[in-house]
Amino acid sequence: MSLDKNMHLGNTYLCSLNVLKQDIAGGETMNLRQKIGQMIVAGFSGKQVTDDIKKHIVKNNIGNIILFAENLGDAEEIYKLTADLQNIITNNTNIPPIIATDQEGGMVTRIFNGGTIFPGAMALSAVGDPENAYIQGKYMGEELSALGINCNLAPVLDINSNAKNPVIGVRSFGDTPHKVSLYANKFIKGLKESGIIATGKHFPGHGDTEVDSHFGLPCVEKGIDEMFEFELKPFISAIDNGIDAIMTSHVVFPAVDSRRIPSTISKKVLTDLLRNKLHFDGLIITDGMEMKAIADNFGIAKSAVCAINAGADLVCICHSIEEQEKAIYEITEAVNKGEILENRIDESVERILYYKKKYNLDKGVNKGALCLSSVTLKKHRDFARETSINSVTVVKNNENILPISGTDTLVISQRPVVINDADNGFGGYHSFAEYFSKQTGADFEVMDIEPDEDEVKKLCTIANKYKTIVVTTYNANLYKRQLYAVSEIIKSNENTVLVALRNPYDISHFDKAKAIICTYEYTKLSMESLYLTLIGQGSPNSKLPVKI
Numbered sequence: 001m002s003l004d005k006n007m008h009l010g011n012t013y014l015c016s017l018n019v020l021k022q023d024i025a026g027g028e029t030m031n032l033r034q035k036i037g038q039m040i041v042a043g044f045s046g047k048q049v050t051d052d053i054k055k056h057i058v059k060n061n062i063g064n065i066i067l068f069a070e071n072l073g074d075a076e077e078i079y080k081l082t083a084d085l086q087n088i089i090t091n092n093t094n095i096p097p098i099i100a101t102d103q104e105g106g107m108v109t110r111i112f113n114g115g116t117i118f119p120g121a122m123a124l125s126a127v128g129d130p131e132n133a134y135i136q137g138k139y140m141g142e143e144l145s146a147l148g149i150n151c152n153l154a155p156v157l158d159i160n161s162n163a164k165n166p167v168i169g170v171r172s173f174g175d176t177p178h179k180v181s182l183y184a185n186k187f188i189k190g191l192k193e194s195g196i197i198a199t200g201k202h203f204p205g206h207g208d209t210e211v212d213s214h215f216g217l218p219c220v221e222k223g224i225d226e227m228f229e230f231e232l233k234p235f236i237s238a239i240d241n242g243i244d245a246i247m248t249s250h251v252v253f254p255a256v257d258s259r260r261i262p263s264t265i266s267k268k269v270l271t272d273l274l275r276n277k278l279h280f281d282g283l284i285i286t287d288g289m290e291m292k293a294i295a296d297n298f299g300i301a302k303s304a305v306c307a308i309n310a311g312a313d314l315v316c317i318c319h320s321i322e323e324q325e326k327a328i329y330e331i332t333e334a335v336n337k338g339e340i341l342e343n344r345i346d347e348s349v350e351r352i353l354y355y356k357k358k359y360n361l362d363k364g365v366n367k368g369a370l371c372l373s374s375v376t377l378k379k380h381r382d383f384a385r386e387t388s389i390n391s392v393t394v395v396k397n398n399e400n401i402l403p404i405s406g407t408d409t410l411v412i413s414q415r416p417v418v419i420n421d422a423d424n425g426f427g428g429y430h431s432f433a434e435y436f437s438k439q440t441g442a443d444f445e446v447m448d449i450e451p452d453e454d455e456v457k458k459l460c461t462i463a464n465k466y467k468t469i470v471v472t473t474y475n476a477n478l479y480k481r482q483l484y485a486v487s488e489i490i491k492s493n494e495n496t497v498l499v500a501l502r503n504p505y506d507i508s509h510f511d512k513a514k515a516i517i518c519t520y521e522y523t524k525l526s527m528e529s530l531y532l533t534l535i536g537q538g539s540p541n542s543k544l545p546v547k548i
Contacts, residue, residue: 032342034093035349036331037061039308041100041285043318047073049084056321057088060328063352064098065089066318067149068110072101075114075147082148095353096361098197098314100151103140106521107502108154108171108422115143116380121156122170122504123391123520125183125545132387133173133183137190137198139380144196146372150361151197153247153285155187157234158207160546163505166478167212167420170502170520175207175546177233184234185241192242197359200238202249202287203274204256204263205231213250213293214421217262224255236278244355245283246274248312250293262293265303270311283355285314290323291421301326305334313348388529390539395507396516401468401497403536406440408467412459412489413501414449414474414482416522432472432501435527436534449474450481459485460492470534472499473506474522483509499530508548518544 041064044053056062065085072078082099089097101110106120118140124133137155144152159180160172173183184200191198202213204227209218222231235246248264256269263269264286274280286307289300298306304315304327317324334340356362394402413433433444445462448455463469471489476482490496490512498513500506501522510516517533519526532538 030349032335032345033328033332034061035345036328036335037093038063038095038349038352039313039315039331039345040064040324040328041066041098041314041316041318042321042324043068043071043316044321045070045319047071047077047081049081049088053321054088056324057085058092060325061093062097062324063089063093063095064100064314066153066316067099067101068318069112072111072114078111078114078147078149086148090362096356098151098352098356098361099149100153100197100199101144101149102153102422103144103149104154104156104171105136105140106170106523106526109523111143111147114147116140116377116384117523117525118384119388119391119525120170120521121173121183122160122545123388123526125173125179126391126393126518126520126542127387128541128543130182130186133186134190135383136387137187138194139190139383141191141194141196142376143372143380145194150195150359151199151245152191153199153201154191155184155198155200156202157184157200157238158202158205159231159234160207161230162208162210163477163503164210165207166210167214167422168207168209169475170504171422172207173545177230177237179545180234181237185237188238188241188243192244195359197245197283197355198243199245199247199283199285200235200243201247202251203235203246204249204251204253204269205235206249206251207231209251212420213262213287214291215293217250217252217293217297219252219254219260222253222255227253227255232278235274239278239280239282243282244358245285246280247285247287248307250287250291262298264289264294264312265298265306265310267310270307275311281351283314283351284312286312286316288316288318289327290317290319301330305330305340308334308344308348309340313351384525385528388525389532391520391542392526392529392533392538393504393518393520393542393544394515394533394538394540395518395544396513398514401495401514402534404468404470404497404534406436406442409440409442409470410463410466410468411436411442411444411470412447412463413444413470413472413499414447416474416501417449419475419478432499432522432527432530436470436531439531440535447471447482447485450479451485452481456485456488460488463489463493466493467495469493469496470499471496472501474501475503476500476506476509477503482506486510497534501526501530504544504546505548
């Protein structure tokens with residue numbers, strides 16, 4: 001796929017490859033910097049477009065935006081922000097922007113006050129009904145569209161086959177290719193029907209790692225045949241089902257590229273494998289280039305050049321305006337020096353323009369969240385609440401210790417701290433222990449995520465005085481002091497209910513607890529669902545979606 005050196009702005013972005021090659025009257029020639037701007041997905045701080053941000057967008061012809069929780073306030077704030085971005089970028093380039101966010105649900109939720117808080121992937125699969133993934137994708141897409149967001153960087157297609165994975169975990173639908181493919185394809189279908197670009201991530205798989213690419217460089221030592229039988233299956237299935245965008249991983253796969261470089265900057269991964277072998281012709285989007293797997297090992301701007309040469313269409317630089325400008329400069333220089341062929345740029349720009357037209361991004365931002373009626377929003381929230389309640393899994397209930405009351409009960413839990421950059425904040429809420437106490441009057445204690453010896457002794461002494469203890473874990477398989485603390489608490493009081501608030505793998509360490517519950521996420525929504533389960537008003541039908 002190639003274009004003539006000059007592309008055209010204005011209405012020409014609507015056109016096919018053949019029309020783009022024509023000299024359209026009144027069309028304005030798209031120069032190299034404008035084309036490069038179409039390949040940048042830029043992030044910034046704040047809930048408003050300041051004069052400095054506007055100048056940066058206009059000066060550098062930024063064509064696309066990524067938004068995080070820090071950008072997204074209530075519905076009207078989000079609507080104004082996306083409308084401003086849409087107007088600034090379209091007026092500057094005559095081409096509408098992709099405006100993206102990571103609204104996976106559960107632990108990776110960006111919109112807290114402006115829309116429905118939905119369950120995450122593993123909670124959805126615990127319910128056991130793939131149709132819920134379709135409904136959630138559709139409802140979530142309707143809300144994103146109403147808020148002016150046209151691309152969801154979801155779903156996760158990674159198979160969480162490694163219990164020690166520090167960054168995927170409950171963001172995955174499960175630990176088998178079949179389960180991940182089944183639920184992900186339903187979710188993708190729902191998003192697409194709502195006019196949202198769905199993005200499968202993180203190619204070719206981040207599920208079997210023990211290093212978080214936000215903080216280090218993971219490596220998966222698997223043969224190519226094994227990858228085709230496992231990691232690649234959900235991506236192949238999503239491609240077969242018409243997914244339009246795939247995000248790269250900053251993970252090394254030596255079986256694919258013996259140079260041991262991250263997939264994001266590997267031509268063998270992005271072009272030879274994804275494009276040529278798997279026949280994917282949609283948008284290839286990089287994961288955030290400021291993540292340490294890239295930034296600390298290869299440099300952000302230089303890696304942007306490598307990613308484009310590898311086959312990426314859109315380069316995400318999510319936080320630093322300075323790094324965005326450096327990357328644009330380096331890409332421009334690389335083209336001028338012949339290190340990147342301009343035809344390689346044109347291929348990506350043509351693809352970007354095609355998908356902007358396919359999803360009618362020129363329609364702009366409509367009436368915002370106000371166009372969703374209160375009846376529609378209530379339907380979405382009722383669905384999310386019911387699905388969350390149904391997802392809570394009672395793994396064990398010896399001697400029918402459940403349900404419990406607040407009488408003579410102590411609840412011990414951690415606060416929902418951010419444990420990786422994907423979490424990006426939780427919307428400012430307190431611990432489950434405080435929540436349960438507020439509902440029932442039960443006593444509570446808040447445990448540190450890594451409790452020291454003095455705290456453990458104090459909690460055990462207190463726990464011994466109560467009839468029933470509810471104690472939670474929060475990724476205790478990663479925070480080893482929790483394992484010790486909870487084990488000691490269970491020893492001090494045999495009437496203990498253990499709750500794994502996030503990764504279900506925690507429960508493998510606590511067979512002596514009389515009851516065991518998994519919630520798969522630690523959100524306001526899941527706290528209410530857990531509370532209802534503990535007092536006997538939950539659903540007993542969900543199943544563990546992964547092997548423990």
